[in-house]
Amino acid sequence: MNGQYASLLIALPLLSAFFVPLIKGLGERGIKYYLAVITALQTGIAAWVFQQVYSTGKPIIVMAGGWKPPVGINLYIGHFAALFVLIVAVVSFFTAVFSIWSMKVQPIDKYAMLFLLLMLGATGMIATGDIFNLFVFMEITAISAYALTAYNKTGEAAEASLKYMILGGIGSSFFLIGVALIYGSLGTLNMAQIAQLAGNMNPTVAQVGLALIVFGLAVEAELFPLNAWAPDAYQAAPHAITVMFSAFVVKAGLYATARLLYLMQAVGSWHDVLKLLVAMATLTVVVAEFAALRQKDVKRMIAYSSISQVGMIAFALALGSQAGVDAGVFHMVNHAVVKALLFLGVGYVGIKLGGTAMENFQGLGKRMPLTAFALTIGSLAAVGIPLFNIFWSKVRILIAGVEAGYTWGVALILGASVVEAVYYLRFIHAMWFAGEGERMREGLAISLILLLLAALVIVIGIYPDYIWSLAQKAGSDIFNVGQYIKNVPLMEVGA
């Protein structure tokens, strides 16, 4: 089983997505269980790839069509990609199990297809080694996200999807202009070769190209002025899909931004772009936190908190130092776990008690103690209380931030996280110490997942060393572009 079988990561979801219309006869439950089985299979493959990459230490280079890069398209599954493909697969498996119970809205077979293709898009975005291929996978993720946001077919869902579509459309068009400019001046689309040749690009083209690419990806990665679509999309999408949005769709966008950013290090105006990104990231954190303060709807509140944490990851990745990138990746992993836990919990309550307004969460501790406990662990972790996992990555980010000289940025972020503490603790108080209600039966499967995630949060919190070592390897995978170029077997091409 040589490395090329890693391409199954892309082939399997695609194959099973196309297979769904043929097995429409199995009926709703059949398709949902099929979905769970496929995502489980995908997790298996991802785990095998993860083990392969982390044991040998060398990234797997999948060359589509047998053509060596830059002639063909290559999938570069390095330390980061292996880790995150596994996270994408695991979170999709959890959401698949959750949607078995939660998804009632009709054309289930179409839902399953879109679900698989969203997972495919994110995996592709993380794994690809070619910028146009990145554009294609980004479009796959984006369009399936548009469809899934509007899946509930309510007025709000359609409105949210419209917003996402228009902003995403503008973003991807400008991204494509950026790709065109890069291709125009360098003649190649392969990331490794771009990194090699970026130095001798014409400065103005480089500046415009880099700015446009970062702009296009920033819309996907929800940085400050461009993330106006995000809260609506998170709120209006079906609960299972919001989990996927916050857990890995955003992460794929962030990873792409970071990857392209560090590839183009040799470009003259690189440092100015970094400063701009740091400013936008800090603003994202501050504005999102302030916006979440007086939210009536819990799901929208947690959406804002997820956006602000994503802003913090972007801040870390844009610091331009190895410590910053490692901390950013570590925070990505933690954020994925915590937000998956929170959105699953909120979604579960939303369906069981009808709606995710704050009133339903009053006295949740008495009605659904298990979910309330999981949500409390999630919120405490999100606030950054020690002995939970986000504390470690938040401390690392802030220290790296001060080290990189952005003391003001760090101060603003700290101020924002005070605001975050306020609304999360109000949420906890509402759950445990206000309102009343009698005990309700809680589903086994979902409670199991919630408790597993909560346990994961606490375990990482108490013993973060393993995850931190993974994050360091993944961080160096992004930051250390020289190593990246050496790993990719570039053919000597051209005049």
Next chain:
Amino acid sequence: MISVYYFGAISLILIGLYAVLVKKNVLKMLIGLSIMETGVNLLLVSIGYISGRSAPILSEGIGPNQAVDPIPQALVLTAIVIGVATTAMALSVAIILYGKYGTLNVEEIRRLRG
């Protein structure tokens, strides 16, 4: 200063963006979006053009150095289809919006805010 094709492409993009920024009706915005996508595709193709050379079909008359750069044309093929896909999705969402809101004026479609 820049060739007429680039100028045409950029103006198409800007017209598309103008429509999205100014027009109140959702459909007009979507049309603006697809104009922008066509503009980008035009830009992509014109980047690959090499003056004095013909289409990259390597039949008898045309050798490797008489053909234009094939890659942008391959990319445009994909970009066009993506444009179609986005527009199809957008129109179906617009259908639902009109069904639920009864209007296509962007000002009124503001239930999710704050």
Next chain:
Amino acid sequence: MLKRLLAITTLIIIGYWLAQGLAGVPFGQDRMLVGKYYLEHVVEQTGAVNAVTAVVVNYRGFDTLGEVTVLFIASTGVGALLWSRKKRRTARTEGSIVLTTGTRLLAPFVMLFGVYIFIHGHLTPGGGFPGGATIATAFLLLYMAFVTYEIPHRAFEKIEGAVGMTYVIVGLIGLAIGGYFLYDWIWQTWGWGHDNIGRLFSGGFIPIIYTIIGIKVGTELSGIIDNMIKEEVSK
């Protein structure tokens, strides 16, 4: 009024900035790097005369796989969003006499032409996508001409799924035989059609993939048309 002015000025500045960027990439200059490699090796490596098709299907096959998925998502998405229990065509005005007779005459030829396009993808310009689109226009003609005509959309969905799967299976066979996903095992390992380059049976697995794409695009676009035309009929 002010808003339009503001918009125009912003766009002009952005335009100037883009123009400044594009000035660095002068029009019509030969800056090919990977492109030159493709032009020199396309014939003996893929057997296709049309370099663009070779690039689309063989060299950058992954993009096209992604491409097909995008269209598949579009059709499923439209299907999901406009889904309702009971849907029926509500058009009332029958097509005019010219349209109906014209369509009855032309439809098969349009479809035949579409098939021609995607079968000769590796030789003549155009490929799977334009071919599929022409087939879809044939169906569109039928829709416009006849009030009651409906494509068998359940069957079309099944075809879409099956054809999509064949595409991935072709890729997987390549993985099994050649060790690489989407490996052109017909041209590289079996070496068919090395002799008759420029004629129909050449270009490795390009014609097979383009037929798959042609059928898929045709069915999907007509599926989209079908979903959009029909309206929900509430009892």
Next chain:
Amino acid sequence: MIDWKLILEVIGILLYATFMGFIFMGIERKAMARIQRRVGPPLYQPIIDTLKLLGKKESISHGFIYDFGPVFALGASIAALLFIPIANFQLFSSNADLIVVAYLLEVPMLGIMLGAMSSGNPFSAVGVQRGLLTMVAMQLPYGLALIALIQHWGTFKLSEIVALQGAQGWSVTVPALLIAMIVFDIVFQAMLGLEPFDIITAPAEISMGPMVEYGGKHAAILFTQHAVQIFAETAFFAVLFLGGASNLLELLIKQIAVLFIAIFVASIYPRFTIDQAAKFFWKWPTILGIIAVLLTV
């Protein structure tokens, strides 16, 4: 082994102090009377009163704390007295310094408060409130005066202060300490509970303030406590500002001089209400105190 000489001295000084305390109370009442052109009771009148009260056959008590209060007050006054260098007898004063003595002089206040509060009579509660407020009000100027003194002499030990005053002349002669003495004198007025600040006992208003419930032997104990307290405070004043004394007679003269200043001030001024007293203490005496303290730093 037990230092017999010290024990004898202690007993002697205690008897002398109580006796002289009563005489001081007598002088106080006599002088007040003479100023108001009355004959006034004989000097030893307080002794007779105390003995009469002690002789009462039966007195009532409201529980253990009610009895413990006055006893604790008297005990504390006696303890305070032992640490002040009386003329040439350095009783225990080598083991404690100015701050300890200042605090010991305030401990009896707690004893009286305890007893008064446990009597359950609202008037005694009002008395307690006023006593505490005057104490709080006078604390700042009192502290500032002491600080000025300590900063000037550079030591807390009373015996050293007396020695230094002997060598370099009384602290009154130093201008800064003169201001401190004025401040201390105003505070001294409140400590004794004389006229301008006698809101605590406020004879006309709530008849003897905290001690309203007391009669019989409890009143007697309180009177003896007051006597010892007066003697201790006047001695403290003399030691601090008037250079202590080599023998008892010289100490007595200084104590009477201080007493007369207090009596003259008392007979002139009407009574402050408690918040006026607080405002007064925090205005002039504090400003003077701050000046004294800044001069000596």
Next chain:
Amino acid sequence: MNEILIILFTPLLAGVLAWAFDFRGVREVIGLIGAAVPLAYLVKLYPAVIEKPVDYALTVGGFTLQFQLGTMSWYFAAVASLVGLAMAFGLVATSRSGYDWLFALMSFTGVLGVFLSQDFIGFFLLWELMTFASFMMVLKRNRHESLKYFVLSVIGAYAMLLAIGILYARTGALDFETIRQALIIDVSLGTIGKGETILLFTLFLTAFGVKAGAVPLHVWAPGAYSETDQSYTAFFSGALSKAGVYGILLIYMLMGYKLYAELGTFHGHLTFAYVIAWIGAITVVVASFLAVLQEDIRKLFAYSSVGQVGYILLAFGVGSPLGFAGGLFHVLSHAIFKGLFWLVTAAIILQTGRTRFRDMGGLAEKMPFTFAMGLIAVLSLAGIPPMAGFASKWLIYEAAIQAHMPLVAGAIFLGSGLAFAYVVRFLYGVWFGQRPSELEDVKEAPLPLLLAMTILAIPNLVFGVAPGVVTGYINRILMGDVVGGDYYRLVTQTGTYNALLVSTALVIGLAIAGLVYLYGAKARRVPVTDTYQSGNPVTEEFNLSIRRNFYRPLAEALEFWLRYSWDRFYERLAKLSEDFADALRQAFYNGNVQSYSWYLAIVLLILALWGVL
């Protein structure tokens, strides 16, 4: 050695177990063991600590957390464990749920961790843990107060994190030892400028000022102390406020020389120390004035606790070795008498269920033991000589006046006067005066609470009579013979205080007064109700008492100052920022796709302008 690990994490472990096995008997036993183990191990380690500090390093998440049990950390940890043990006994009586045990013991681990840790990451982690645990205790009963407490302490914690970041960026190290060396070398190098040192100092000062309750940041204390299980407050105000004070010591140890080099001296005092002294003085005066005017017993003790911690701040601010000695002694005495006060309050509230002075009164007969313990606490807090309170206050007086800080010393005088006043007010309000009819059937406090009180009362007496024991150990901390004299005498350059002799003098006086008392006739026992009603019993409407606003005249005298209150200022600030957040949200996310696309256009414009210009 893993003894330190045991000391540190047994309380947390016990807390989790107690929360897990939430049954009546089991929970209490586990909790008690959890609280007792640290004290036991500390005593066991005492001989080892005297010679050489015990070290222990732990690597977590890429950081190495170093813990060290030196003389100073042993002292603070011992004080915290003593109060912790008393709290545990108190909790046995007052708390009904595992929730209280979990978070009480978690904050216990936090405090011990703060005292023992030798590097900033461990320090910050356990600091946050301590804040979070104490916050959860308050969250259960009152949301508003707990949020106010949490926001202020999180602002403090994050200020500290920012300072840690700056220090890490400048010195490249996180553990105290290397930072100390780096800062000393840095004085000559000058990489950290004057402005940055001031920034670091203010950040650390805010962080530790919040926890210690220095004036501008004391706003959370009354609410937080009164809105939680009272026996936990004994630990909350007894030990947790010491973390803030320990932090001030940390500033001295780490940055003392650097701050001296940068900020110089003012009238012969270190400028930065002068600032701390004045903050302490203001805290003492303001908190004591507020304490005197309180109507609620818990609020009174909360403000008094803030005031007493002000004393410690003041003592450290004096900066002389004697100042440190006085401060450290006051850390111990404050912990014991304040802990005792809170346990007494816990007993009162447990038995009567009331917290306002106006509803209480005349409990002396009903709860004699608690009254006795209350009296000991009163004597100690007011600084009556035979008690520990007086010894530490005496040292602080000596230090302040010796260091030529007259106005600060004046503040101490005023503060102790006020302390005397509000303590007697507590005595009158709760124990004496007429007893309201509903409190007739009040019984004495349950045994565990009484045990807890004795645990804290005994040290008051012992260290009161023999202060030399404590000053002996403090000399070992300060590595110099700062406070002379043997077990019973404290001798400094300018003054002496023989605790034993003063006590014996008091006993002699009492004996004499007792003789005089016995000499008189036998006193007839008359019930308290038979006073001003000339015979007939005091009925409800004639139950005259001034328990309600006991110090109205003082309030009138101070009404000019009482108009301004930090609390209202912070509330308005919070409301302002929340409205601003709301306005920002409405403005930015206004739901209109067009304006969103305008945002995109604007970003493009910015990129364009940046590119073009």
